[in-house]
Amino acid sequence: MTAGTPCAERRARAALTRATEPGDETFGGWLRRFGAVRLLDLLTGDRVDAEAHLTGVGAQRLDGYRARASAAEPERDLASAGAVGARFVCPGDTEWPSQLGDLGAAAPVGLWVRGGPDLRLWALRSVAVVGARACTPYGAHMAATLAGGLAGSGWVVVSGAAFGVDAAAHRGALAASGGTAAVLACGVDTVYPRGHAELIARIAEQGLVVGELAPGDHPTRSRFVLRNRVIAALTRGTVVVEAAHRSGSLSTARWAQRLGRFTMGVPGPVTSGLSAGVHELLRGEGVLVTDAEEVIELVGEIGDLAREKRGPVLPRDLLRPGCARVLEALPARGTDSVAEVAREAGTTPDDALARLVELHSLGFVERHSDRWRPAAPLLDTGGPSRGGA
Known part of the structure; x- marks a missing residue:
């Protein structure tokens, strides 16, 4: 048995799960006002007493509650639950999730x-x-x-x-x-x-x-x-x-x-x-x-952060900024004018030439005599390169 709730309260609440439908706020209001034991007594006792206390519903609906409460057999239900390895948990038990109280009168019995x-x-x-x-x-x-x-x-x-x-x-x-x-x-x-x-x-x-x-x-x-x-x-x-x-x-x-x-x-x-x-x-x-x-x-808690999502890292993503600018400035058709590349990259011809040599050693560009052009694998990726094919 779950610890925390007196036997009379547990028995009454088990019986009341038979008397009402889930989420019935009228019934939940009665439960909060009278408590489980007193509410069960009202539902199974004198009709006049029930009508005097259990207000807010018509006679027919009240009769329905009373009929279902009178037919409840909590000991039998508790035994049936135990037979399949189940237990009845209710407010006051250490196992009861207190956040269910956020439902107010619609909280489970x-x-x-x-x-x-x-x-x-x-x-x-x-x-x-x-x-x-x-x-x-x-x-x-x-x-x-x-x-x-x-x-x-x-x-x-x-x-x-x-x-x-x-x-x-x-x-x-x-x-x-x-x-x-x-x-x-x-x-x-x-x-x-x-x-x-x-x-x-x-x-x-x-x-x-x-x-x-x-x-x-x-x-x-x-x-x-x-x-x-x-x-x-x-x-x-x-x-x-x-x-x-x-x-x-x-x-x-x-x-x-x-x-x-x-x-x-x-x-x-x-x-x-x-x-x-x-x-x-x-x-x-x-x-x-x-x-x-x-x-x-x-x-989650503070610090439970999702990893940043990004696409795959390409080799050209790892280039130093100066080399990346020169590579972007190099026309796809190639050029023999280092000065043109330097102008587009915003640097000096000497610096552009040094970057082209470095890019050549890394396999990003090809050199044919005095003509420089992006390497073929780079063109195949469809990456941005000035000038078009």
Whole structure:
């Protein structure tokens, strides 16, 4: 059992995960006002007492809460979680990630957690990688590469275990022998999508599987969307890899922005509809990233800087400035006038001749009697040289 929370509080919160849907702010307001034990008593006790205290909803909705709370069997749920190696973590536990409090009344009642690592410690150094389910090979490659780079640098990759980008991100982290956590829109003992049974089992063995819903609960469309707020709140930042305008992964980015987390996007072809949502994000507050180093530079500590990117260093890049100017001044067709080269390079004829001799010894120019011209390999590179062919 996770230390820190009294048994009565843990039992009550476990029961309340059956009574409400994720992200219900009315219910969250009651929980903050009355506490878990008192709220459960109100929901399962006298109706008149419940109506007097639990305001802000109609009678039919209140009856729904009461029916679900009365049917809850927290001891059975806690036992079911234990049977698959899961535990129930709630506020007051040492493992509870305090940043979830940023969600206010929409914060989870508690979290069912499957896997060995400490959720709070992992969340302190985590990044969400999310995106389209029907992603392209480019999207899958970028998600896996980003996740592998992050995991290899000691960051935990958080995603939703869905098809497409989510799966690629989890697999990239696993392949790098790093940490990854899957936040589900169902019970942690429920495999969804069914095609990811092996993947989710691997995540539970090597990382964490997390969910708000009680064991056995099934996913719904609204639960997928609401699950995204937990992904955003748990992590230091969210990276979106491929997303159409109506992609659900963009809701994770919007939650991240709302919570003051870093929001990033990986650009794609402007002709692809799966890049449209990401590009719209980048036109707003999102930051463009192309690799794990750029993500870490944004979400990491001071000094976590991405390496400067540049093209390959060519031999002519290493020339001293004076030689480089003379080489640039030498016409591609060649010349027998050192004075002309000196004038174009802004130096004296004697200095230009000395530079030409040095360039000849280095293989940058050829000399035919009194005529100087750039060496053939230099011309083949298409590098800048005055005069044209």
